[in-house]
Amino acid sequence: AQSVTQLGSHVSVSEGALVLLRCNYSSSVPPYLFWYVQYPNQGLQLLLKYTTGATLVKGINGFEAEFKKSETSFHLTKPSAHMSDAAEYFCAVSEIGGFKTIFGAGTRLFVKA
Amino acid sequence: GAGVSQSPSNKVTEKGKDVELRCDPISGHTALYWYRQSLGQGLEFLIYFQGNSAPDKSGLPSDRFSAERTGGSVSTLTIQRTQQEDSAVYLCASSLGTGQTYEQYFGPGTRLTVT
Numbered sequence: 001a002q003s004v005t006q007l008g009s010h011v012s013v014s015e016g017a018l019v020l021l022r023c024n025y026s027s028s029v030p031p032y033l034f035w036y037v038q039y040p041n042q043g044l045q046l047l048l049k050y051t052t053g054a055t056l057v058k059g060i061n062g063f064e065a066e067f068k069k070s071e072t073s074f075h076l077t078k079p080s081a082h083m084s085d086a087a088e089y090f091c092a093v094s095e096i097g098g099f100k101t102i103f104g105a106g107t108r109l110f111v112k113a
Numbered sequence: 114g115a116g117v118s119q120s121p122s123n124k125v126t127e128k129g130k131d132v133e134l135r136c137d138p139i140s141g142h143t144a145l146y147w148y149r150q151s152l153g154q155g156l157e158f159l160i161y162f163q164g165n166s167a168p169d170k171s172g173l174p175s176d177r178f179s180a181e182r183t184g185g186s187v188s189t190l191t192i193q194r195t196q197q198e199d200s201a202v203y204l205c206a207s208s209l210g211t212g213q214t215y216e217q218y219f220g221p222g223t224r225l226t227v228t
Contacts, residue, residue, distance in 0.1 A: 004155075036219075041221070042221055043117070043204060043206075043219030043220050043221045043222055044156075044204070044206075044217075044219040045219070046216045046217070049216070090155065090156065092156075099144070099161055099163065099169070100158055100161065100169075101146075101158070101217065102158070103148075103155040103156040104155050105154060105155040106155055
């Protein structure tokens, strides 16, 4: 069965600092991987996704993630945090050809001035 | 075009009452999903509709929960005899179709509070 683990329910960084949100998954087959962001009182918005090909994926707002099969990880990074990045971030996994997407519990990112 | 819309945005109901939550997907999207987001929890899959196929109801937590999708468009999630543990944000999403390269577009959610 597929599962997603996000390490750290809360992460706090200073403005301008590196953002690193961790995600590990388990899947018996090669997965599709996603990061979504949820701003307060809004629905989820896709940040980026990995399907096939290049393992380093670039998304919106300067975020990127790297699929590491050997580590079963898909960590999200951004070189320099901005106050507007404060939100909740969800990692998700689905099987190729499947429809059900399994979401992690989410990591709330706080950005300090 | 318009995104996914949900109504109402907030619903407060008394324990034991029935509630209906509505989702209007993006026009042309054949797949529609319902999720539940409880405080501090991830998204819990509830049900999935794809075109005219029978829905996958495997995520519905009890027989008090049901959903329908009329004409392959608007969907209604019904919770009968609501309980306090049903309090959560209910999110609807739609996508172009099957296959997980299709991005899911989420609505803003309905916040349900059962008193």
